[in-house]
Amino acid sequence: MKPVTLKQIAETLGISITTASKALKDYPDVSKKTKRLVKELAETLNYKPNAFAVTLRTKESKTIGLIVPEVVHHFFSSVIKGIIAQAEKKGYLVIILQSNESYELEKKQIDLLLSKRVDGVLISLANGTGDFKHLNDLMVQDVPLVMFDKIAKIVNCSKVIINDRKAAYTATQHLIDNGCKRIAHFRGPLLPQNSIDRFLGYKQALVDNNVPYDPSLVYILDDMSFDEGKYFAEKLLKDHKDVDGIFINTDLVAIGAITKFNEMGIKIPDDISIVGFSNWFMSSVINPRLTTIDQPGYKMGKTAFKLLYKEIKKKKENLPPNFKTVELQTELIIRESTKQASLSKT
Template sequence: MKPITLKQIAETLGISITTVSKALKDYPDVSKKTKALVKDLAQTLNYKPNSFAVNLRTKESKTIGLIVPEIVHHFFSSVIKGIISQAEKKGYLVITLQSNESYDLERKQIELLLNKRVDGILISLANQTADYNHLNAVMSNNTPLVMFDKIAKLVKCSKVLINDREAAYKATQHLIDTGCKKIAHFRGPLLPQNSIDRFLGYKKALIDNGITYDSSLVYILKDMSYEEGRFYAKKLVDEHEGVDGIFINTDLVAIGAITEFNSLKIKVPEDISVIGFSNWFMSSVISPSLTTINQPGFEIGKKAFKLLYKEINSKKNDKIINFKEVILDTQLVLRESTKS
């Protein structure tokens, strides 16, 4: 009934626990004969080392923590999948938590993970997060930390990113190239870096093309929902005339906007071109389908784990770890919501 232990194997074989342990781990100072004996018995008894004991002894759990702002979200679930798949390959398991975009929760969960003594932590920050003590606590706790997507520039650790500014520039440039003159922008909350960068890319593209930047054409959204997309689309056409293009921070909001334009009989892209961000799966399905920027969630997840894995190993071997900042490529995905 009770799980098999080294002790039991040792006793039935009439040898010491030490030798059993070493035999199973192929230590050179165990004879081939006893190794075979031990391994055979372990096999037939279906012996599995007690991970609790191994953890205690080796001080590592082969487990990492992951915090995302929201699980039910195409981009983040893709990232999660990327992380879990890569972690599994290296023998690591992943404990997932979600911050619900709340700073307080994020802090608590970091603490939870540290108390669990995970071998490393991956995190994408909550929008609310402006204070980085909890992140620095991770670092000073000597636990490897890698941030992705929503990062804090000021925290010294490895990061996996896309070039939001460049991508936004690319998107806006496309609108301009296809003839748009008066281009609005629906941006995310003020804090998160990628919301800022996308805005800056938008602004720079305008200026580089000799279009004067008009701050009243930039709307700051809060929860980035479908409903908000509809709401601000209506607000935009109420407050402005002749807007012929719009770059929207995220696909979901863009889909909301398109839906609203449809119901207002404003034609996309004839009257107004719309470009989103993320390449959410649904953006190819709606009508008109959404031109967008592809943000490779799965690859971001994989890369983030790979970085973390390296740092965990460097730490084990007492090597110094130098933080990396990996920038992944984005692609402009042309569809029907912009002119060609």
């Protein structure tokens, strides 16, 4: 069956299309009786407004696009929940897309969202993204953009971040404070800004504490997976039998490393201490429980949508954008994979 149109409702009731439209929107200049008749008939006929026509008329689709590297990742799933919670309050639909850490796919998804006439875009960049023309194209087309977590500093838009360098410094300092002197780092790919900043924080903590920096103790991981954690844990012990601490870029990799060490009979934290990053729920159930940096994913999602909503409103009111970078606080959660048991803020 063809969708029921507003014209059909108006003709059935013998009123104008304008009156029928106003009745559905509760305009005060339409009688209560007419409103009731129109709404009852609309419900009976299962009338749905033409979304495309509404978009053309109001220049607002009430949809936003969200691009993340992974949907099932603990951190990003928390971010998504935060975004949806805020979007629903403002009547927005969220189109969620997964880039799979692919720059080419990310570009195609931006084009798709533009074709859907979204009111704005939220994005955490793929590891493979090194060119930002597709993001600047959004800005050229006057589509508000907010970046979060994995961002590009040179793209002029609002951003929600944590201080990755400071958090990594705190994680490494904790290992040093617990007596570690040969500290390795499992880092992410070379490109993402957060991977760069976490490496720099790690390195700076060593320098500030007169712990020699050894580049051979830094391992670059490609997909930051559980299996990579297991592989590089075994490789690390083959390469450097004297290592007594590791700062690992994400909890999933850290849990893989702990699993491999357990299999090998390596005692944690007696033989080697480990600090992860993100505070994934599995970090509190692995044995031993993982000391980690807690990222406020849900709060990051809520904050990112609020910034985007403000930019959308400014555009609607023909006001210039007011780009902001919001930095959220992190926490060092100390558990049994290191030698203390307390809570400390970074």
